[in-house]
Amino acid sequence: MNSKRLVCLLALAALAAGVALAQGSMLINGAGATFPYPIYSKWFDEYHKNTGVQINYQSVGSGAGIKQLLSGTVDFGASDKPMSDKQLADSKVKILHFPTVMGAVVPTYNIPGVSTELNFTPEALAGIFLGRITKWNDPAIAGVNKGVSLPGNDIVVVHRADGSGTTFIWTDYLSKVSDDWKTKVGADTSVNWPVGLGGKGNEGVAGQVKQQPNSIGYVELIYALQNNMSFGKVKNAAGVFVKADFAGVSAAAAGAAKTMPDDFRVSITNAPGKTSYPLSSFTWLLIPAQVSDAAKRDALKGFLKWMLVDGQNYAEPLSYARLPKEVVQEELKAISSIQ
Amino acid sequence: MATATTTVPGGANPSAGSRRFLSRLREGDEIARLITLIFAGVVVLIVVALVYQLWRDSVLPRHKFGWHFFVTGVWDPVFDQFGALPFIYGTVVTSAVGLLIAVPLGLGAAIFLAELAPAKISDTLTFFIDLLAAVPSVIYGLLGVFILVPLLRQYGEPALGKTLGFLPLFQGPPFGVGFLAAGIVLAVMVIPFIISVSREVLLSVPREQREAALSLGATRWESTWKVVVPFARTGIFGSIFLALARALGETMAVTMVIGNTPKISASLFSPGYSIAAVIANEFTEATGDLYLQALVELGLVLFLLTFILNGLARILILLTERRGAGVHA
Amino acid sequence: MSGEMTIRLRWRKIVSAVMLTLTGVCAVAAVSVLFFILGYLVYHGGRSINWDFFTKLPTPVGESGGGMANAIVGSAKLLLLASLVGVPVGFFGGVYLAEFGGRTAGFVVRYCADLLNGAPSIVIGIFAYALLVLPFKHFSTIAGSFALGIMMIPITLRSTEEFLRTVPGALREGAMALGASKWRTIATVIVPAAYRGILTAVLLALARVAGETAPLLFTAFSNRFWSPGWNQPTASLPVMIFTYAVAPYDDWHRQAWAAGLVLLGLVLVVNVIARGVLARGVSVPRS
Numbered sequence: 008m009n010s011k012r013l014v015c016l017l018a019l020a021a022l023a024a025g026v027a028l029a030q031g032s033m034l035i036n037g038a039g040a041t042f043p044y045p046i047y048s049k050w051f052d053e054y055h056k057n058t059g060v061q062i063n064y065q066s067v068g069s070g071a072g073i074k075q076l077l078s079g080t081v082d083f084g085a086s087d088k089p090m091s092d093k094q095l096a097d098s099k100v101k102i103l104h105f106p107t108v109m110g111a112v113v114p115t116y117n118i119p120g121v122s123t124e125l126n127f128t129p130e131a132l133a134g135i136f137l138g139r140i141t142k143w144n145d146p147a148i149a150g151v152n153k154g155v156s157l158p159g160n161d162i163v164v165v166h167r168a169d170g171s172g173t174t175f176i177w178t179d180y181l182s183k184v185s186d187d188w189k190t191k192v193g194a195d196t197s198v199n200w201p202v203g204l205g206g207k208g209n210e211g212v213a214g215q216v217k218q219q220p221n222s223i224g225y226v227e228l229i230y231a232l233q234n235n236m237s238f239g240k241v242k243n244a245a246g247v248f249v250k251a252d253f254a255g256v257s258a259a260a261a262g263a264a265k266t267m268p269d270d271f272r273v274s275i276t277n278a279p280g281k282t283s284y285p286l287s288s289f290t291w292l293l294i295p296a297q298v299s300d301a302a303k304r305d306a307l308k309g310f311l312k313w314m315l316v317d318g319q320n321y322a323e324p325l326s327y328a329r330l331p332k333e334v335v336q337e338e339l340k341a342i343s344s345i346q
Numbered sequence: 347m348a349t350a351t352t353t354v355p356g357g358a359n360p361s362a363g364s365r366r367f368l369s370r371l372r373e374g375d376e377i378a379r380l381i382t383l384i385f386a387g388v389v390v391l392i393v394v395a396l397v398y399q400l401w402r403d404s405v406l407p408r409h410k411f412g413w414h415f416f417v418t419g420v421w422d423p424v425f426d427q428f429g430a431l432p433f434i435y436g437t438v439v440t441s442a443v444g445l446l447i448a449v450p451l452g453l454g455a456a457i458f459l460a461e462l463a464p465a466k467i468s469d470t471l472t473f474f475i476d477l478l479a480a481v482p483s484v485i486y487g488l489l490g491v492f493i494l495v496p497l498l499r500q501y502g503e504p505a506l507g508k509t510l511g512f513l514p515l516f517q518g519p520p521f522g523v524g525f526l527a528a529g530i531v532l533a534v535m536v537i538p539f540i541i542s543v544s545r546e547v548l549l550s551v552p553r554e555q556r557e558a559a560l561s562l563g564a565t566r567w568e569s570t571w572k573v574v575v576p577f578a579r580t581g582i583f584g585s586i587f588l589a590l591a592r593a594l595g596e597t598m599a600v601t602m603v604i605g606n607t608p609k610i611s612a613s614l615f616s617p618g619y620s621i622a623a624v625i626a627n628e629f630t631e632a633t634g635d636l637y638l639q640a641l642v643e644l645g646l647v648l649f650l651l652t653f654i655l656n657g658l659a660r661i662l663i664l665l666t667e668r669r670g671a672g673v674h675a
Numbered sequence: 676m677s678g679e680m681t682i683r684l685r686w687r688k689i690v691s692a693v694m695l696t697l698t699g700v701c702a703v704a705a706v707s708v709l710f711f712i713l714g715y716l717v718y719h720g721g722r723s724i725n726w727d728f729f730t731k732l733p734t735p736v737g738e739s740g741g742g743m744a745n746a747i748v749g750s751a752k753l754l755l756l757a758s759l760v761g762v763p764v765g766f767f768g769g770v771y772l773a774e775f776g777g778r779t780a781g782f783v784v785r786y787c788a789d790l791l792n793g794a795p796s797i798v799i800g801i802f803a804y805a806l807l808v809l810p811f812k813h814f815s816t817i818a819g820s821f822a823l824g825i826m827m828i829p830i831t832l833r834s835t836e837e838f839l840r841t842v843p844g845a846l847r848e849g850a851m852a853l854g855a856s857k858w859r860t861i862a863t864v865i866v867p868a869a870y871r872g873i874l875t876a877v878l879l880a881l882a883r884v885a886g887e888t889a890p891l892l893f894t895a896f897s898n899r900f901w902s903p904g905w906n907q908p909t910a911s912l913p914v915m916i917f918t919y920a921v922a923p924y925d926d927w928h929r930q931a932w933a934a935g936l937v938l939l940g941l942v943l944v945v946n947v948i949a950r951g952v953l954a955r956g957v958s959v960p961r962s
Contacts, residue, residue: 034898034900034902034903034907036813036814036896036907036908038630038896044736045735045736045737048735048736048899049735049736049738051735051899052734052735055900061900061901063897063898063899063900063907063908064899065896065897065898065899065908066736067630067631068631070631070633071630071631072631073631073633074630074631074632074633075630077633078809078812079812080808080809080812080813080814081813081814094633161519163519163521168606168607168627169627169628169631170423170628170631170633193424195424197423197424198424199420199422199424200607203607204521204523204605204606204607204617205605205606205607205617206606206921207606207627207921208921208922210921210922210923210924211921211922213922213923214921214922214923217923218495218496218522219499219521219522229737230923233736233737233924234923234924236923325737374856374858374859375856375857375858377858378775378857378858378861379771379775381767382767382768382770382771382774382775383771383775383780384767385763385764385766385767385768385771386767386768386771386772386776386780386784387784388764388768389764389768389784389787389788389791389828389832390783390784390787392787392791392825392828393787393790393791395802395806396791396794396798396799396802399801399802399805399806400798400801400802403801403805450701451701451704451705452701452705454697454698454700454701454702455698455701455702455704455705457698458695458698458699458701458702459702461698462695462698462699463699463702471702471706473950473954474706474709475705475706475709476946476950477709477943477946477947478705478706478708478709478712480879480882480883480942480943480946481709481712481886481939481942481943482885482886482887482888482913482938482939482942483886483887483888483889484886484888484913484916484917484920484935484938485712485716485886485916485935485938485939487917487920488916488920488931488932488935489712489715489716491920491921492920492928493715534708537705537708538705541702541705565687565688565690565691566691566695567690567691567692567694567695568687568691570695571694591793594795595793595794595795595796595797595798596795597795597796597797597888597889598888598889598913598917602917602920602921622795622797622889625797625801626797626889626892629800629801629804629892629893630892630893641801642801645795645797645798645801646798648795648797648798649794649795649798652793652794652795653790653793653794655793656789656790656792656793660789
């Protein structure tokens with residue numbers, strides 16, 4: 008009995024010590040988009056190494072990020088869909104949008120026996136996700152992929168099960184290129200999908216596509232790259248089939264950079280230009296304009312500054328596009344409006 | 347010393363006159379009683395608070411949709427249309443598949459353990475089966491995702507489709523994830539409960555019943571199946587209800603293999619959704635009060651269902667055990 | 676006529692033998708599932724367990740390596756606090772039921788404990804969210820522990836009551852005869868006699884909630900770093916297993932297996948010890 012008591016006390020003491028030791032550093036909590044999660048996790052890791060500030064980011068999807076921010080249960084949110092006017096009006100505190108990087112959404116597929124890059128027209132993508140095009144060797148797909156032998160298997164569509172900014176980018180693009188899509192489904196973070204399986208987060212969709220033969224899904228570029236998954240070229244507004252990379256994304260953002268509104272909310276899908284990648288988008292950090300805790304406020308502002316200057320260097324190795332110079336300048340000015 | 351007149355060992359406290367009360371108070375017994383009463387009361391308080399919170403936080407959809415909530419098949423957060431039917435359907439179907447698999451297997455195992463196996467083997471095997479009940483849900487989900495789903499997708503569902511594909515149950519493309527996968531996982535998870543409860547119920551059947559049957563010339567099997575099992579029938583149903591209640595509330599294992607699509611389909615190969623799974627997936631992202639409260643209402647429904655089933659189960663088990671004791675007397 | 680009867684009898688005997696063998700097959704199948712699960716986890720998880728797993732924090736997405744040190748400590752903290760919530764309520768509540776309880780009060784308390792036991796864990800998560808997350812505006816270890824603690828109460832309560840009741844009347848009467856008051860009897864004689872059973876029941880309750888994931892999803896949330904204190908979100912083993920299993924990264928799958936092995940190992944070891952100890956005494960109430 009005595010030795011048992013001693014062991015218990017020692018264990019408690021060790022635990023208490025461990026807890027106390029971890030007490031020192033500051034912890035900031037954020038949640039939101041899975042689209043930029045690879046680079047955010049890299050940033051927060053590097054920032055922690057540099058400054059000791061711990062920013063705990065949970066990739067739960069843009070929808071959840073916005074919700075948690077509005078409930079006040081996290082210190083900041085992140086989304087690939089800018090908050091709507093209604094959401095901003097409903098919010099008890101003013102929310103500021105800070106673009107962080109630009110990324111690309113790619114149509115990724117898993118067709119046994121097909122390892123070449125496929126070309127996708129906007130009509131093909133809309134048809135597949137509307138459930139109209141059901142087989143891989145459909146003329147709409149085969150027509151622009153001459154020389155590739157596509158099987159007659161059924162297409163398994165994979166989409167997001169959760170509220171997603173990536174979904175918004177995908178459906179925003181489809182609404183712009185297909186009137187049918189616009190009327191039947193529309194563009195939002197969560198839509199009534201006509202067909203398909205649901206996956207949670209970019210991670211979930213990538214996981215499903217990777218395991219499910221004959222499937223197609225939409226994910227952020229880095230998820231396809233990091234998991235060695237095939238993804239196709241998409242025909243842009245100028246009629247060119249473009250493969251996603253940060254150059255194509257930067258081209259897409261070129262026009263918008265010059266006309267960026269003050270609140271930084273803008274869509275760059277289906278952008279003009281020969282080299283533009285049509286499924287490009289900014290992604291934003293959602294920061295409350297008023298942060299009462301001074302230490303947290305300074306930490307957030309410090310991170311934003313670091314992100315806009317040093318952080319941008321991490322973008323291209325992870326296939327995200329750096330922010331245009333003009334946007335960076337505007338944002339640096341906007342940081343001061345966080346009180 | 348007032349001790350001799352105060353309390354009955356281990357039993358109920360008789361209401362005491364004020365003199366006895368004061369003497370109990372002086373000796374600390376009343377304080378002890380009050381303290382433990384408060385803690386016991388906390389249990390009741392938690393339950394009351396839980397039900398109240400579920401009720402209060404689901405007021406919006408209850409007023410807006412009323413009973414339609416349970417029969418509408420559309421779950422559309424964008425247009426604020428919430429119907430629980432796909433989730434109720436998915437919960438029912440997966441639980442049904444789970445029970446269809448688990449009950450014959452579980453009952454068979456329970457019969458073996460109660461009737462045939464020598465005591466030592468029976469106890470050892472029961473020990474292992476109880477351990478099966480202790481395996482966390484997320485571990486079942488892990489195995490489901492990496493083992494069951496690929497097996498179903500590559501071999502199981504195509505085979506079923508070829509042989510039994512004329513039934514609408516087994517039609518459609520083999521995704522691997524879906525109602526069938528979730529049903530199988532649930533079956534594995536509830537078998538230990540069916541086995542352990544049925545075994546106890548069968549053991550409580552008085553020996554005279556078996557011996558009477560055997561002395562009339564029945565084979566071992568006939569005495570078991572035609573006499574003992576029917577005698578314990580109510581308790582076995584109780585174990586099934588218990589298992590069902592457990593299956594209804596399973597969250598993690600189901601959400602990892604069911605496909606997470608709010609769809610109502612006759613095919614077991616189709617992806618679907620269950621009440622617990624949709625709450626787990628969408629709770630943190632439910633923007634807007636109506637959306638969140640619709641999820642809370644789903645939680646309330648689930649709670650009520652398990653409450654009713656658990657209550658029925660306990661009554662049935664109790665009835666069987668009383669019956670056994672009564673006959674024996 | 677006897678010929679027919681013999682044939683029929685033989686047929687019935689064959690049926691009997693076949694059916695009884697089938698029941699044996701069912702039992703063996705059920706037990707072998709356990710060994711299959713264990714074997715698979717040992718195989719996959721064992722390959723992925725290394726020193727890093729226990730000591731390092733998670734690495735950025737897509738980079739391999741790192742570990743679940745924060746999740747292991749997070750789970751430990753959650754369980755510690757959960758016991759502080761669940762054990763006193765269950766224990767003292769059980770003492771009330773066994774020693775002081777009246778008819779109706781006892782019935783009501785037992786009924787409520789059964790309700791809590793049967794409540795789906797996700798519903799308890801909703802309750803904890805409404806009570807401890809929303810009003811205070813953050814996810815926290817406290818909220819997660821509260822949810823887990825509630826789930827520990829029924830097992831602790833019923834076990835305490837049952838074990839206290841099994842203490843022989845002779846001990847009670849002896850203490851009373853020596854002039855001890857009721858509470859002194861309980862504290863110094865009855866509880867010590869039953870403490871082994873109660874302790875093992877508490878361990879079983881802990882093993883049960885250690886694997887719970889659903890209620891943690893919106894109470895303790897998760898954390899890529901260490902969770903300072905008790906008021907911040909924290910990583911936990913079950914949530915990490917869930918997150919990593921549904922993602923596409925092979926490295927994360929490896930870590931999920933390793934975490935699964937650690938979690939299952941702990942749960943099974945506690946169960947085996949606890950049930951082994953109890954097998955010498957009274958049986959455990961069915962959970």
